[in-house]
Amino acid sequence: MVAGVPEDLQTTGLKQSREVRYFVKRVCGSWSNEANLRWGIQFWVSSNFCYRIRGRDLEMEVSSRTRNMLEGLVREGSFKWLLGSRSSFDDEFEEMERSPSAGRNWIQELSPLANIVVRRCSKILGISSSELQESFNAEASEAIKHPSRYARNFLEYCCFRTLALSTQVTGHLADKKFRRLTYDVMLAWEVPAASSQPLLNIDEGAAVGVDGDATVGMEAFSRIAPAVPIIANVVISENLFEVLTSSTGGRLQYSIFNKYITGLERAIKKMKTQSESSILSAIRSSRGEKILEVDGTVTTQPVLEHVGISTWPGRLTLTDHALYFEAHRVVSYEKAKIYDLAEDLKQVVKPELTGPWGTRLFDKAVFYKSVSLSEPIILEFPELKGHTRRDYWLAIIREILYAHRFINKFQITGVQRDEVLSKAVLGILRLQAIQEISTANSVRCESLLMFNLCDQLPGGDLILETLANMSNLRELERTNKSVGGVGMYSISAMAMVSNLGFVFGPSSSNNSIEAGAGLVVGEIAVGEMSPLERTVKESRNSYKKVVQAQETVDGVKVDGIDTNLAVMKELLLPAMEVGRWLLSLAYWDDPLKSSVFCLVFTFIICRGWLGYALALLLVFFAIFMVLTRFLNQGKPVDEVKVIAPPPMNTMEQLLAVQNAISQAEQLIQDGNIFLLKLRGLLLTIFPQVLSWLGTMEFVSCSWKLIVCVLCRVVNFAGDYLANYVFDLSIGLHNFISLPAGVTPLLLVTPLLLHDMCGVAYPQLVFS
Numbered sequence: 001m002v003a004g005v006p007e008d009l010q011t012t013g014l015k016q017s018r019e020v021r022y023f024v025k026r027v028c029g030s031w032s033n034e035a036n037l038r039w040g041i042q043f044w045v046s047s048n049f050c051y052r053i054r055g056r057d058l059e060m061e062v063s064s065r066t067r068n069m070l071e072g073l074v075r076e077g078s079f080k081w082l083l084g085s086r087s088s089f090d091d092e093f094e095e096m097e098r099s100p101s102a103g104r105n106w107i108q109e110l111s112p113l114a115n116i117v118v119r120r121c122s123k124i125l126g127i128s129s130s131e132l133q134e135s136f137n138a139e140a141s142e143a144i145k146h147p148s149r150y151a152r153n154f155l156e157y158c159c160f161r162t163l164a165l166s167t168q169v170t171g172h173l174a175d176k177k178f179r180r181l182t183y184d185v186m187l188a189w190e191v192p193a194a195s196s197q198p199l200l201n202i203d204e205g206a207a208v209g210v211d212g213d214a215t216v217g218m219e220a221f222s223r224i225a226p227a228v229p230i231i232a233n234v235v236i237s238e239n240l241f242e243v244l245t246s247s248t249g250g251r252l253q254y255s256i257f258n259k260y261i262t263g264l265e266r267a268i269k270k271m272k273t274q275s276e277s278s279i280l281s282a283i284r285s286s287r288g289e290k291i292l293e294v295d296g297t298v299t300t301q302p303v304l305e306h307v308g309i310s311t312w313p314g315r316l317t318l319t320d321h322a323l324y325f326e327a328h329r330v331v332s333y334e335k336a337k338i339y340d341l342a343e344d345l346k347q348v349v350k351p352e353l354t355g356p357w358g359t360r361l362f363d364k365a366v367f368y369k370s371v372s373l374s375e376p377i378i379l380e381f382p383e384l385k386g387h388t389r390r391d392y393w394l395a396i397i398r399e400i401l402y403a404h405r406f407i408n409k410f411q412i413t414g415v416q417r418d419e420v421l422s423k424a425v426l427g428i429l430r431l432q433a434i435q436e437i438s439t440a441n442s443v444r445c446e447s448l449l450m451f452n453l454c455d456q457l458p459g460g461d462l463i464l465e466t467l468a469n470m471s472n473l474r475e476l477e478r479t480n481k482s483v484g485g486v487g488m489y490s491i492s493a494m495a496m497v498s499n500l501g502f503v504f505g506p507s508s509s510n511n512s513i514e515a516g517a518g519l520v521v522g523e524i525a526v527g528e529m530s531p532l533e534r535t536v537k538e539s540r541n542s543y544k545k546v547v548q549a550q551e552t553v554d555g556v557k558v559d560g561i562d563t564n565l566a567v568m569k570e571l572l573l574p575a576m577e578v579g580r581w582l583l584s585l586a587y588w589d590d591p592l593k594s595s596v597f598c599l600v601f602t603f604i605i606c607r608g609w610l611g612y613a614l615a616l617l618l619v620f621f622a623i624f625m626v627l628t629r630f631l632n633q634g635k636p637v638d639e640v641k642v643i644a645p646p647p648m649n650t651m652e653q654l655l656a657v658q659n660a661i662s663q664a665e666q667l668i669q670d671g672n673i674f675l676l677k678l679r680g681l682l683l684t685i686f687p688q689v690l691s692w693l694g695t696m697e698f699v700s701c702s703w704k705l706i707v708c709v710l711c712r713v714v715n716f717a718g719d720y721l722a723n724y725v726f727d728l729s730i731g732l733h734n735f736i737s738l739p740a741g742v743t744p745l746l747l748v749t750p751l752l753l754h755d756m757c758g759v760a761y762p763q764l765v766f767s
Contacts, residue, residue: 104128104130105119105122105129106129107130108194109147109151109193109194110154110194111196113184113187113188113191114188114193115129116188117181117187118155121162121181124162132157132158136154136158140157140526143527144527149527151192151193151194151196152189153527155189156526159224160489160491163181163182163228163491164495166181167228167499173264173265173268174265180254182224182225183216186216186220186225186252187214187220189223189224190216213253215251215253215254217251217252218242221237225241226523227490228496229491229492229523230429230496230500231260231264232430233430234523235532236448236450236453239453243448244260244434259437260437263434264433268429268500270432271291272501274291279294280317284319287321289320291319292320292396294316294317294318295315295316296313296315296316303316303325303379303381305325305327305337305378306379313328314327314333314334316379318397319400320400320425321340321341321404322338322340322341323339323341325377325379339368339373341397341400341404343404347370348376349366349394349397349398350366350394351367351394352367352378353365354378363387364390365381366379366381366390366393366397368397379393392435394445395431395445395446395452396431396445402451403420403423403424406464406467406468407420409464415494419492422496423450423451423493424451425502427448427450431445431448457542458539458543463532466532467532470532489525490523490524562648566644570641571640
């Protein structure tokens with residue numbers, strides 16, 4: 001007998017029956033979890049099941065006394081003998097058991113965890129779970145309501161409707177219930193159906209964190225988090241998840257998720273405070289600009305502007321339209337310099353090196369250039385170690401610049417333009433939150449910003465094109481649906497920004513924003529993959545292939561000139577063998593083979609079959625590749641074996657380098673001589689060759705090619721054939737005998753002097 005459990009409960013057959021134990025085990029996943037056992041008993045108590053026990057059917061009807069006793073055990077926490085700690089769902093299970101409408105609101109297709117989450121959503125929406133289900137059945141298509149996908153799609157439907165309503169509440173990010181609901185929706189998304197394996201199973205270490213709470217995977221996060229645009233975005237959701245789970249083995253814990261939301265809340269408050277301040281208020285008011293970031297206000301972290309040879313410390317301000325720099329005065333700032341990011345001014349923003357007296361020593365600056373500036377400017381972000389500040393500012397400046405380039409390229413106006421700017425602003429807020437909670441300095445800022453990432457990913461232009469078309473497509477789809485179809489989509493970025501209290505544009509108001517936000521839909525739709533999600537997935541797959549290919553390239557790189565030369569010789573061995581064979585024909589080592597080669601080649605040229613011969617050669621290569629693939633299918637790839645050269649000491653390596661440089665110099669000299677002779681021919685400097693060239697103009701190309709081949713072969717054929725084609729080879733000999741020195745060549749040595757201030761004097765030329 002088990003201590004702490006009434007004897008009459010144990011003797012009813014609940015624990016002894018193999019069939020009942022299998023049912024509870026299947027529903028709960030484990031007997032070792034208190035919440036799981038409660039779920040199993042709740043299922044058993046609330047339904048009339050017919051069990052087969054010991055070969056006969058037995059109708060088990062639960063008496064009211066047993067039911068009351070079980071409910072008392074749940075209320076009193078008497079299952080502590082199974083598990084010492086209570087889960088976060090215990091109170092809600094107890095409340096459901098006490099509710100008289102629990103049976104009606106329990107959806108049989110959903111798992112216990114999903115039922116709890118749907119019940120929370122119904123409370124927020126003010127309707128019952130059964131009414132939510134009826135609304136979903138009326139709005140969703142038959143494909144979305146397919147039994148294999150019904151549970152998950154219905155959960156997404158409830159989630160989108162609830163989160164869209166919850167985000168309209170002021171300060172919703174600070175609400176712990178909102179944070180817990182968003183996280184629990186991800187948990188339920190992983191096990192939505194009643195047949196799903198319960199997630200709260202401590203035997204499954206991959207799904208449980210160190211504190212015993214269930215954790216969330218990447219797929220659930222990438223699906224649910226973008227439903228709240230301030231939390232994530234479809235394009236960067238996977239990168240964001242990897243950053244958040246870098247220390248937890250690829251599973252997201254609630255404690256880290258809670259810290260991230262807290263960081264978002266602080267970043268939003270900071271941005272609101274800066275935008276409502278008097279900083280550049282007169283300039284910003286004309287375009288309704290919002291301040292996104294300010295730096296250089298602390299003396300320990302200055303921002304230096306380099307223009308030519310002058311350097312000034314000052315305050316740097318980034319808005320959603322431009323970059324402003326105000327040089328420091330004694331007690332105030334000078335007039336702000338405006339570096340526009342919204343207009344198409346051929347701006348160039350890139351990392352730059354700086355140092356004293358124009359030297360390039362420290363990688364801590366941002367280079368900015370546009371057609372409106374007479375000379376480029378350099379913004380330096382000094383810090384003792386690394387270049388984290390520079391990387392952060394470079395990423396957010398580029399994000400605003402790329403967002404406006406996207407707007408100008410696709411000619412986006414009105415509400416859609418505000419939507420694009422909202423995406424960029426929310427991305428910067430997410431990056432600020434990550435920087436606040438992250439202790440590692442290895443966070444790649446550009447990977448967390450949508451427009452930066454699209455500029456780097458292969459197929460990023462397709463993502464932007466899909467993004468430009470998606471809003472219009474969604475608007476058409478929504479106009480064809482009923483008003484209740486709003487719940488089939490997540491909220492938009494502009495609606496999210498509006499709910500957070502930001503207003504974009506000079507003529508925007510709260511009423512116009514709310515009206516315009518209804519015209520834009522989010523990036524996630526219930527039960528289907530949006531075009532943006534498909535494009536992002538394809539782009540990521542292409543990027544993974546590129547990374548894998550680059551890893552293989554890095555893996556075969558070897559060090560040392562001699563070793564690389566040995567590898568090159570081994571790889572060029574087939575070509576070298578073909579070259580030796582052609583040389584043997586040219587030197588008439590085997591007169592029979594050389595004669596046959598000359599006859600066949602001459603016949604091909606005379607018949608005009610040279611093009612067919614080249615095509616036949618390519619066909620031969622294709623057949624060889626196909627046969628090789630067929631014969632080697634399933635076999636491992638043969639390794640390239642290279643005999644490593646003996647190790648060389650420092651002196652031997654220097655001599656090898658000197659020898660290689662000498663050979664390269666000889667090749668360059670021969671190339672220059674050839675170019676000088678060719679230049680002399682084009683400028684008619686050598687009249688002795690003009691008569692021969694005039695004669696050759698009337699000879700067909702085929703005969704010219706035959707003459708060249710025979711001339712080359714006959715040079716090694718012996719005296720008995722040399723005189724036979726001597727007249728035809730005179731042109732080639734004339735070209736070889738041309739003097740390169742006839743072409744004048746003047747070497748000019750420039751001398752460029754600089755003073756200590758970097759001013760260049762005129763050049764002095766010596767010849």
